Amino acid sequence: MNDESSKFVRYVPGPITPEQIERMGKLADLPDSEIDFSDIPELDDAFFENAKQGTMYRLMKRQTTLRLDADILDWFKRHAKNGKGYQTDINKALRAYVVAQERRAARKAG
Template sequence: MMRTKKNISVLFQHDVQPALKGRCMNKCLKSAQKPEKPIDFSDIPETCEKDWVGASRGQFYRPIKKQLTVRIDADVLEWLKSEGDGYQSRLNRILRSAMLSKMQS
């Protein structure tokens, strides 16, 4: 018996939230009508330059990846793979480095 594959499409909307109703809606409306109070920073100590010495911007930033098909010379691919797993990440680092140096010049 031959099985046939069925294509299934799924539509997913991640930013859609159900409408508020009843008590939740009333609570939100009352909260929105209240005047905003200034934030009390009196219990938070001030910072100085030495507090920020080890700080780094974008430490947890990860660029969005896009999948693509690319043709690479066989010897280049062999060289990338010869250094072990993660050859695609290595290729990405090489390209990023080239891009950044080009942008700075």
Template sequence: MKKESKKLATKMEKELAALDAMRDEDIDLSDVPEVTDWSAAERGKFYRPVKEQVTLRLDADVLHWFKQSGSGYQTRINAALRRFVEEDERKVG
């Protein structure tokens, strides 16, 4: 089974490399309908970053600010940190 998976992965890599080498206008997308309405899209449906439990020391006033909005404060802290990371990556990249 493992050898079969490796063959499949190698085949997919070759197919992806061939697609990557093609110009966008040369790729046949006739069997894939173009999506123009994204209103029903669900964010994060297929990708969920792995969460890791940590102990973190925060300034009491910062923690209070996040907690005052009610439950979900850890998620809001994570979102704020993610925005910071993404903004920092844009500056560097």
């Protein structure tokens, strides 16, 4: 086991019981005004000074084989720190392209 994966604890819950389903249904039917939040502290500015976005949830990744032009791959490897993280950098570049295309399509549609 490498150091990176040993930092994570995976919790796999068991199946939801009929009692839990009934309780969740009752909670879902409650209006917000009837929910007691008194045991939850308010989040002040100090909390948000140290808050980090995206540390709890990560999108599912899928392993694939992808043929790239050698010069493109070399560029990403050369610009990665110590030659590591180039695949993440490629993923970020592809995501930026997809987001830009989605925005472009939304502007055309609207």
